[in-house]
Amino acid sequence: MRDYKETLNLPKTDFPMKANLPEREPIILKRWEGLYKKLESATQGRPLFVLHDGPPYANGNIHIGHALNKVLKDVINKYMLMSGYKIHYIPGWDCHGLPIEQQVEKELKAKKIDKESISKVEFRKLCREYAKKFVDIQREEFKRLGVLGNWEEPYLTMDPSYQAGEVRELGRLFKKGFVIKSKKPVYWCIYDKTAEAEAEVEYYERQDPSIYVKLPLINQKSIYLVIWTTTPWTLPANMGVMVGEDYEYVFYQVGDETYIIAKELVEDFENITQLKGRVVKSVKGKELLELEYQSPYGGINKVYPSEFVELTAGTGIVHMAPGHGREDYLVGIRYGLEPFAPVDDEGRFIPPAPDFLRGIRVFDANKLIIEDLKSRGLLLYEGTITHSYPHCWRCKNPVIFRATSQWFISMEGKKDGKTLRELALEEIDKVKWIPPYGINRIRSMVETRPDWCISRQRYWGVPITVFYCKRCGHIIAEEEVFEHVARLIENHPYGADVWFELTEKELLPEGYACPKCGSDEFRKEEDILDVWFDSGSSHACVLRRMGIETADMYLEGSDQHRGWFQSSLLESVASYGKAPYKSVLTHGFTVDEQGRKMSKSLGNVVSPQEVIKDLGADILRLWVVSEDYTQDVKLGRSILQRVVEDYKKIRNTLRFLLANLYDFTSRDVLPYHQLHHFDRWMISRLQLILKELHKHYREYAFHRVYQIIRNFCSVELSSLYLDVLKDRLYTYAPDSWERRSAQTVLYHLLKALTLVMAPFLSFTVEEVWEYIRKMDESLEESVFFHTIPSPDDNLIDQELLTDYSKLEKLRDEVMKAIEMARKDKYINHPYEAKVFLWGNQEYMDLVRKYKDYIKFYLTVSQVELSEGGYYITNSEEGVFVGVQKAEGKKCPRCWMYYREEEFVGELCNRCATAVVKMGLQV
Known part of the structure; x- marks a missing residue:
């Protein structure tokens, strides 16, 4: 028997099955050089979409969180670009601040150079060089991810033009009256010796002393106010005590002494101190006001009313140190108490603190103070407490509140009769927050935040x-x-x-x-400006300089509600009366597969550089869109393996499409109405898929985009459409209507999938695009010059969609029956089967409607509408399927079975016709 293999239109392509992304991607990157500028020119006149880049810190290599962030931004930018917009994306870097100073100090120390021995200008030069080095390193790492942007002209907060813009912004805020100088307690890092902003503080568990102290009332023998504190070191700064005016307080007698405490906390007091006594008198807090007591380390102080006193712990009488506490300060200012903090920049006590404390650091002083109180008989109880305490986000050490003279942007400063706080809250309500609950987070922060301390006592930054x-x-x-x-x-x-x-x-x-x-x-x-003012001014120093008043989107991690989103909002509202962004998208943090934070000590850090080196950037990009970024995003070896498998399915689908279009060009495309009904069904399905994809892209639900494409490739295409189509593609004459109809749809599918995946599988689709351009030479050099196709309602045949959704159920049932026969080794291939169908009349009518194609759709040799077969299944719809061996003999070319009279020589009539059309003899 003759070998008919050469007469079949078998797939052929040099598009490789093995991606080799680590080797191939750098070649594509080379092709992309200058692409952003070309696209800028090609998209003139389009509506503008501006995603303003939150500047990463120029310190160290990028980590996986950076990769997540930048790829998300890139997916959005590319989707908007390919949806008919002109994009504006200028990457930026935050170049000032303490971490860079500390690194430079370390380098100086290693060279045995004292920081104080060089000038500020020389030190700043070293900081600038350090920042520039990491800007260049990170830029190359971000570009390797395939991120499209103006990498040649990024914005740097250390550029002279940026710094000048920042100084002008500061001038505007001074002119509007929002900047004030005040001595008030701010977060202070005694190790870095500088004030810190709210956004620079993190909370960690810490163990501290827990003490109850008695304060003797003046001219009242053996009667004491009792306070509870976890910061004994603040007692030398005591300037009063606070009570709740409407709370009930009792005089609680223990032996010869009487203690004043809140009635509601008596039981707690007894349990903790183990002091037992009796209540001899009860009064309202307002009756205690103006009582005088002897301060532990100073003169005579008073009792003051305060709304900040709570009855959740302690005694209901709160020690007040306006120089070391925000609420203490607010009450102190109300009653004319100047904040007092006898502590220097390093947290060491200075005069007029007691002699035994001078030169001692605050946290070391706790023990000394407790011993002193004990020796003077003022300590009622000593214990420890584990609680959440503010720490410096840079050095991870505990911070203190310390009253120093600093510059602030006042939250209570007014414009047009409204405070900055009120104006900011109004603007928050106008912004679209993604996910929506982001609004609650930033609202609650702005509602309660103190004035913004913008001064820092360092060298490397923009001066005030x-x-x-x-x-x-x-x-x-x-x-x-x-x-x-x-x-x-x-x-x-x-x-x-x-x-x-x-x-x-x-x-x-x-x-x-x-x-x-x-x-x-x-x-x-x-003093220099807080780095949050540096980056918070970027809307003015970058966008407004280019005539862009408001960005369409800011996108960063969820921690930036208290960081960049907030500093940008406050600066913009204070300066221009409006938010700098129309929408804000936040993503979670990257964690390992068990949901744990990545850390070197746990050995669970996944480096983007390693993933790219081993698997390629497209795998990292596919991981980003595969995860729901609104929560913490998991990454580990098994997750990457799953992504690799999904990538292979998608790549193999693209390869199959290309392999069956080797002899097809755009000139061979058939109009919709001339297509085979099965092909028209797929074109209809494609429109619905495109509708869903555009919807999810516009809603930034990229994991839904990923799921739809993955399922479409592996289920609807591979398992159904392409599987059924193989017969028509391989066996009909190359230029036959049956084959050209199928190829037309493959061409549309290839282009649509390539374009719709371009925002995330950028390298792979650019590689595919080169092959598509061979079919249509009029196409531009890069996939990014083209728009993602929009769904066309004129290409949706509702009748076909309804019919084929039922036929798909029927096919599933047939496959079940065939699988039963195969397991029994009754048949080896579906083509060896004859199928019997009976039951549900609606389904039987449908089979008759498509009788000319039904056996090809079911991938069997014969279909008969009657009862029969040895292997029988019954569907929920009441359709019965029976399977037996096909009648007749097998055609050696198409492998389907026909009766003897349907052959011409060795071949079935259909194959014989195709071979003759190809100019060959049967």
């Missing part, structure tokens, strides 16, 4: 460009001065270094004199 008159102390913060300094900064090669290089006279406009007293002697501010 104000001057002080040496004669009268007037603060020089006029608009013309800010503008003059801003121009000096933007014209200096190293920007804000000019502030540290020039004298006050050189920095001020020529002939400038104090507007209050006329003096020309000034002192410049030494």
Whole structure:
């Protein structure tokens, strides 16, 4: 018998089955050089979509959280680009701040150079070089991920033009009255010796002392106010005690002494201190006001009313140190108490603290204070407590509250009769938060946040460009001065270094004199701006400079509700009266497969560089869209393996489509109405798939996009459509209507899948695009010049969709019966089967309607509408399926079975016709 293999249209393509992404992707990256600029030019006139990049910190290599963040941004940008928008994406870097200073200090120490022995300008130069090194490293790592953006012209917070813009923003806030200088308690890191913002503090469990202290009332023998504290070191700064005016307090007698405590907390007091006594008197808190007591380390202080007293722990009488507590400060200011904090920058006690504490660090002082109180008979109880305590996010050490003179953006500062807090809350309500519950998180933070401390006592950053008159102390913060300094900064090669290089006279406009007293002697501010002000000004320093008032989207991790989202909001609302963004999308953190935080000590860190080296960036990108980013995102070896398997299914689907289009060009495409009804069904299904995909893309539900594409490739295409189609593709004459109809749909599927996956499988689809361009030379060089097809309702045949949804159920039932026969080794291949169908009349009518194609759809040789067969199944719809061996003999070319009279020589009539059309003899 002749071998008919060469007469079949078997698939052929040089698109490799093995992806080799680590080797192939760098080649594609080379092709993408300059792509962003070309796209900018090609998309002129389109509506603009602006995703403003939150600047990562220029310190160290990128980690998996960076990869998650940047790929999410890239998927959104590419989808918007391929949906008809012009995108604006300028990557940025946060270049200032303490971590860089600390790294430079370490490097100096290693070289045995004392930081104090070099000038501020020299030190800043080392910081700038360090930041630049990591900007360059991270830029290459982000580009390797396949992220499309203006990498040649990023924004850096250390660029002179950016710094000048930041100084102008500071000037605007001064002019509007939002910037104040005040001595109030702020978070202070005694190890880094600087003030910290709310966003720079993290809470960890910590063990501290828990003590009850008695404070003797003046002129009241043996009567004491009792306080409870977990910070004994703050007692030298005691300036009063606070009570709730409407709470009930009791005079509780224990032996010869009487203690005043809240009635509700008596039982707790007894249980903890083991002191037993009796209540001799009961009063309201307001009756205790103005009582005087002897402070443990100072003079005579009073009882004050406070709304901050709670009855959840302690005694209901709260020790007040306005220099070391936010609420204490607010009450103190109300009653004229100047905040007092006898502690220096390193957290060491200074005069007028008691002699035995001077030079001792606050946390070390706890033990000494407890011993002293005990020796003086003032300590009622000593224990420990484990509680959540604020720590520095950089050095991870506990921070303290310390009253120092700092610059603040006042949350109570007013514009048009509304406070900054009120204006910010109004703007929050206008923003679209994704996921929606993000609004509750940022609202609650803004509602309760204190004034924003914007001054830092460091070197590496943008200076607070104000001057002080040496004669009268007037603060020089006029608009013309800010503008003059801003121009000096933007014209200096190293920007804000000019502030540290020039004298006050050189920095001020020529002939400038104090507007209050006329003096020309000034002192410049030494503090620098909080780095959150640096990045929070990016909307003005980057977007507004380009004429863009509001970004369409900010996208960062959920921790940025208290960080960049908030600093940007407050700066923008204070400066321009509106939020800098229309929508804010947040993602969770990356964790291991058990949901644990990644850490070197656990050995569960997954490095993006390693994943790219082993598997390729497209695998990392596919992982990003496969996960629900609104929660913490898991990653580990088995998850990556699952992603690799899904990638293979998708790639093999694309390869199958290409392999069956080797002799097809765009000129061979048939119009919709000329297609085979099975092909029209698939075109109809494709429109519905596109509808779903666009919907989920627009809702940023990328894991839904991924699921639909994965299922479409592995189920509807591989297991059904392409499986059925093989007969028509392989056995009919190459240019026959039957084959061209099938190829037309494969071509549409290939283009649609390639375009719709381009936002996330960017490297792979760019590789596929090269093959598609061979079929249509009019196509642009890159897939990213093209738009994702929109669903076309004119290509949806509802009748076909309804019919085939039923036929699909019928096919599943047939497959079940055939599988039973195969397991028994009754048949080896579905083509060896004859199928009997009976039962549900609606289904039988449907089979008659498509009788010419039904056996090909069911991939069997014969179908008969009657009872029969040895292997029988019964579906829920009441359709019976029976299977027996096919009648007749097997065609050696198509492998289907026919009766003798349906053969021409060795071949069935159908194959004989195809072979003759190909110019061959049967």
